[in-house]
Amino acid sequence: MAESKEEVDVLVQRVVKDISSAFKRHPNIDEIGLIQCPEARYNRSPIVLVENKLGVESWCIKFLLPYVHNKLLLYRQRKHWLDREALVDITCTLLLLNPDFTTAWNVRKELLQCGALNPERDLYLSKLALTKFPKSPETWIHRRWVLQHILDQFSSVAQTTEQPVESEHPDAERTLLLSNHLNRLIHQEMKVCSDAACRYPSNYNAWSHRIWVLQHMAKGNIKVFHDELSSVHPWVSMHVSDHSGFHYRQFLLKELITELSRSSSSASTIFGSSQHWTSTVPSSSHLANGERSLAYSPSGERFATVLQLFYQETELCSDLIETFPGHETLWSHRRHVYYLWHQWTQDQHPCGDGRESELNLLGTNDPGDTRPTCAIHEGNVDRQRHVSVPMEVDGVSLPDCDSKRLRRGILLPNHLTLQNEHIFVNSILDSCCNPEQKNFALAYKKWLDTVISAQS
Amino acid sequence: MSAQLKDVIIKPDAPSSLLLDKHADYIAAYGSKKDDYEYTLSEYLRMSGIYWGLTVMDLMDQLQRMNRQEIIDFIKACQHECGGISASIGHDPHLLYTLSAVQILCLYDSVDAIDVDKVVDYVKGLQQEDGSFAGDKWGEIDTRFSFCAVATLALLGKMDTINVGKAVEFVLSCMNFDGGFGCRPGSESHAGQIYCCTGFLSLTGQLHQLNADLLGWWLCERQLPSGGLNGRPEKLPDVCYSWWVLASLKIIGRIHWIDKDKLRRFILACQDEETGGFADRPGDMVDPFHTLFGVAGLSLLGDEQIKAVNPVLCMPEDVLQRVGLRPDLLS
Numbered sequence A: 001m002a003e004s005k006e007e008v009d010v011l012v013q014r015v016v017k018d019i020s021s022a023f024k025r026h027p028n029i030d031e032i033g034l035i036q037c038p039e040a041r042y043n044r045s046p047i048v049l050v051e052n053k054l055g056v057e058s059w060c061i062k063f064l065l066p067y068v069h070n071k072l073l074l075y076r077q078r079k080h081w082l083d084r085e086a087l088v089d090i091t092c093t094l095l096l097l098n099p100d101f102t103t104a105w106n107v108r109k110e111l112l113q114c115g116a117l118n119p120e121r122d123l124y125l126s127k128l129a130l131t132k133f134p135k136s137p138e139t140w141i142h143r144r145w146v147l148q149h150i151l152d153q154f155s156s157v158a159q160t161t162e163q164p165v166e167s168e169h170p171d172a173e174r175t176l177l178l179s180n181h182l183n184r185l186i187h188q189e190m191k192v193c194s195d196a197a198c199r200y201p202s203n204y205n206a207w208s209h210r211i212w213v214l215q216h217m218a219k220g221n222i223k224v225f226h227d228e229l230s231s232v233h234p235w236v237s238m239h240v241s242d243h244s245g246f247h248y249r250q251f252l253l254k255e256l257i258t259e260l261s262r263s264s265s266s267a268s269t270i271f272g273s274s275q276h277w278t279s280t281v282p283s284s285s286h287l288a289n290g291e292r293s294l295a296y297s298p299s300g301e302r303f304a305t306v307l308q309l310f311y312q313e314t315e316l317c318s319d320l321i322e323t324f325p326g327h328e329t330l331w332s333h334r335r336h337v338y339y340l341w342h343q344w345t346q347d348q349h350p351c352g353d354g355r356e357s358e359l360n361l362l363g364t365n366d367p368g369d370t371r372p373t374c375a376i377h378e379g380n381v382d383r384q385r386h387v388s389v390p391m392e393v394d395g396v397s398l399p400d401c402d403s404k405r406l407r408r409g410i411l412l413p414n415h416l417t418l419q420n421e422h423i424f425v426n427s428i429l430d431s432c433c434n435p436e437q438k439n440f441a442l443a444y445k446k447w448l449d450t451v452i453s454a455q456s
Numbered sequence B: 001m002s003a004q005l006k007d008v009i010i011k012p013d014a015p016s017s018l019l020l021d022k023h024a025d026y027i028a029a030y031g032s033k034k035d036d037y038e039y040t041l042s043e044y045l046r047m048s049g050i051y052w053g054l055t056v057m058d059l060m061d062q063l064q065r066m067n068r069q070e071i072i073d074f075i076k077a078c079q080h081e082c083g084g085i086s087a088s089i090g091h092d093p094h095l096l097y098t099l100s101a102v103q104i105l106c107l108y109d110s111v112d113a114i115d116v117d118k119v120v121d122y123v124k125g126l127q128q129e130d131g132s133f134a135g136d137k138w139g140e141i142d143t144r145f146s147f148c149a150v151a152t153l154a155l156l157g158k159m160d161t162i163n164v165g166k167a168v169e170f171v172l173s174c175m176n177f178d179g180g181f182g183c184r185p186g187s188e189s190h191a192g193q194i195y196c197c198t199g200f201l202s203l204t205g206q207l208h209q210l211n212a213d214l215l216g217w218w219l220c221e222r223q224l225p226s227g228g229l230n231g232r233p234e235k236l237p238d239v240c241y242s243w244w245v246l247a248s249l250k251i252i253g254r255i256h257w258i259d260k261d262k263l264r265r266f267i268l269a270c271q272d273e274e275t276g277g278f279a280d281r282p283g284d285m286v287d288p289f290h291t292l293f294g295v296a297g298l299s300l301l302g303d304e305q306i307k308a309v310n311p312v313l314c315m316p317e318d319v320l321q322r323v324g325l326r327p328d329l330l331s
């Protein structure tokens, strides 16, 4: 094993080279890891490639890390010169070993700014770092910076595209290209976030990054938000302790409801409210498929979509609470969904306090039916009943309501009345013997009685 | 199918009394093994590491054991042309380490060792149009950085140099339906972020903007049967989150809403009887970070062997008295 300073230098330089040439020869490396191996094997590189996984044997780390660490810091203090290629290689090795070394990411930002490094390469490097360090705050921060850098480039391209009417055609092609590129980027970010969420439970940094991406790259784009809500549905159902995943749904729900609740007159400007350059880039929802965007649909349909979102979320939440008793996350989700509903109904009728009960009528759809409307009271979730219920619109002031459209297959969030929430909680309390579930149900009841009642 | 509650069991033989001497020895020895691999790995946050170590030593009245001149010289060497301070020599400046450096210099009553005007300019320059603060020139936004900015300026007596109204507006835009706060608007409530935001509102005199009962409710729900506190639903209890939750409760005047005795028992159980120091949970490896928050937590719980700690700045109260700073607390 190399021990003298000169020997260590030679060894480490070789390892740094091995890593960078591994990436050159195998552009599909998709994971990094440490191979537990306390002793060096004679004359063999500690860099091992198995399928698409890059492994570093643990014995070399104690030489490798201090070497690349000190080399970069000497460069930063202008005590040692490194050319661009060496900087790229050294920061790559350093960040794969210690991804929270902020200054190394900053060096790469400078290389990106002067064009010496392609932004896609850093999206790739940070993705790899996250396979081993899925929480690493500095890696997520760098990713956001790179994405913002790309968005700024888009923006300048879009600006130069604004030209006289004659050259309309090539511009349209260009905007289409940009829009496709944007969709690809969004898709890639969602994948990176999902992978990191799977690797570490309640991964705050991964989920707040995902929110950032939507806020900065898909603002106002109802289709993307809708797709996200569907795509994380199976994930949260399998990760019922992951509060961050459920918070993400709460975020999506809130954004969707806000967008859908805008008056129809503002619908045409929804895409104008997104990042400035998107005003010249058609929304991805137009390009991705031929369907009419929800943003342009009549207000009655949008209103019905809101009701359906609430209905589906409550159904999901009830199902999970009953199937997986004793999860604080699920009860916390229920609070949030009910709170959103409560806010929304109040926003629909800002002047009247008796109006929420008017909307509550939606739940009791058959005036002759005196049974509790909540099917859960009977011990299980009766989906059939909800599906078969036609919407009763009489007596409810839907804005510009197209009642025929509403009557077609609209599902009602008929759990979401204060009374039905109490019925739901009582049914849980009556039937359950799990002490945690009981505590959470009681806490929810108390929350309804104090927080919601105080705001009604 | 039943969920097993995410919590720890405190063994009967877990430490139940405070081992102050061991902790002081542990911290005093920590800085001396500088060639250590771990030490290299954590250099990117060295300035905060020094703040943790010195603050806990001061709380234990052992600050004189640390090398004052060496540390002040180090901080001087970490101040950059732009005024910002970096975690260590050769690293880039950042608000996180600028605050840590100013906190350390307050412990040593030597703020004048650095160029204070330049620090103020640096902090001021990071405020954005919407009132938020970037952590450094690269522009990442986080409510933590809002706290770092106002805490630094409050310690330097220069709060009036930024747009406080706008800064408050941004932090309030990160408030959630549960009364808590996340890192940015729309982000999940998180005990660490809540600590930063309540601390921020205290330093800017805006605690009345909180819904203290609602926030207090959420914070109390962080206490688990073991007595320890977690930072979000269904996470394990942790000594550092115990501090953030407890300090937030103290700031909003609701510390009596949790079971203090059980929390004290949990924190004491996180000590390592052999090496000294505190770990995140009983039986784990100790580190200076959890050692500070363990000792500070015990101080907030009223332990009289430790100096009184200020819940907003996590510094000894006598130091803040010297600085002339008295952050608001709700009663």
Ligand SMILES: [Zn+2]
Residues within 6 Å of the ligand: B238, B239, B240, B241, B280, B290
């Ligand atoms: Zn911790």
